[in-house]
Amino acid sequence: MLNNLISVKNLKKSFGGIKAVDVQELSFIEGELTSIIGPNGAGKTTFFDLISGFQNADSGDVFLKANNISNSQPYKIARMGMVRTFQLTKVFDRMTVMENLLFSGSNVNNDSFLRSIFKLNSQKVYEKSLKDKANEIMNNLNIGHMADSYARELSGGQKKLLELARAIINDPEILLLDEPLAGVNPKLAEDILSLIKKLSEDGITVIMVEHNIEAVMKISERIVVLAEGSLIADGSPSEIRTNNNVIEAYLGKSDE
Ligand SMILES: Nc1ncnc2c1ncn2[C@@H]1O[C@H](COP(=O)(O)OP(=O)(O)OP(=O)(O)O)[C@@H](O)[C@H]1O
Ligand SMILES: [Mg+2]
Structure with a gap:
């Protein structure tokens, strides 16, 4: 079989009565x-929260390669090479764009032992x-001219780019x-999509939630x-396009 980088088993999380x-x-x-993909909710x-350590599962396991990372801290998982972005961006508004990147970069590539x-x-x-x-990275993402601007001055789209940049600077494996x-x-x-494709071609394992x-x-x-929390289909784009369950x-849920 092919290499499984991440596996989950019997992973469960409820909020009140909602699975x-x-x-x-x-x-x-x-x-x-x-x-x-999947409907809202x-x-x-x-x-994503469960596999990246931002929430603890009620039960079940998450494996990253051979390591059981269930309930590991997010920073530890990031150091193992799995980095995420957020639906609602989490850039630091009071830092400049450059400072946001330096902060994220120094976070994970922490060779403080060598530095000391x-x-x-x-x-x-x-x-x-x-x-x-x-x-x-900023130049590649067309935000180089904003390097010294505060993140709060960025447009919504530019914040998305900064968020992506902060992930990329850590040389993620996933x-x-x-x-x-x-x-x-x-x-x-279109530009972001091309970039994601390129990151994938460069060997990064990309998992994307997108509507x-x-x-x-x-x-x-x-x-x-x-x-509703469960896996209902898994396949190639052409298989998914015609899948009745999907x-x-x-x-x-056509109330959108
Ligand atoms: N912190 C929370 N407290 C209570 N309920 C939550 C919490 N987070 C998520 N939920 C509920 O869990 C379910 C799954 O939410 P989740 O945000 O994971 O869905 P989603 O697929 O990402 O939706 P969307 O496409 O709208 O982003 C929803 O019913 C949501 O209301
Ligand atoms: Mg969501």
Whole structure:
């Protein structure tokens, strides 16, 4: 079989009487670009929260490679190479765009042990290289001209880009993206989509939650569908497009 990078078993999370997530078995394969879709409230964000450590499951297990990371702290999971973005961006409004990136970058690539050995000189080299990297990423995402602006001055779409930049600066092995295209204009959405595709081609395992079905169909190698917390379909875009359970799940919630 192919390499399972992330696997979950009997993963459950309820809020009061609502089953937000109830997934018996689901694995993600190394290098594959997978999208998770499903109606509003299907449990997609909660699923991300559970696998990235932002919420504890009621029961069940999450494995990252051979490690059981159930209930591990988010920063530990990030250091293991799995980094996420948020549906509602979590950029630091009172920091500049550059500071946001330096803060995130220094968070995970924490070779403080080495730095303490080589002391100041190497600290400067380290900061310079992190800054160069931040500049390169910002320029690639067309927010380089905003480097010294406060994050609160960014548009909604630009905040999405900054959030993506903060994830990328950590050189993730796995990137979880929660609605990277939401609230973004069509041109920018195209650009972000191309970037996601490129990250995937560069070898990053991308798992994306997204409501823009056209975009999902276009770039995904695999689509996983959740409804009311449970897995209802899993297949290629063409399989998902014609799957009756999927059509029903969406039509059943046609109050949007
Ligand atoms: N912190 C919370 N407290 C109570 N209920 C919650 C909480 N977080 C999520 N829920 C509920 O759990 C269910 C799943 O929510 P979740 O946000 O995971 O859905 P989603 O698939 O990401 O939806 P959307 O597409 O609208 O972002 C919903 O019924 C939601 O109301
Ligand atoms: Mg969500």
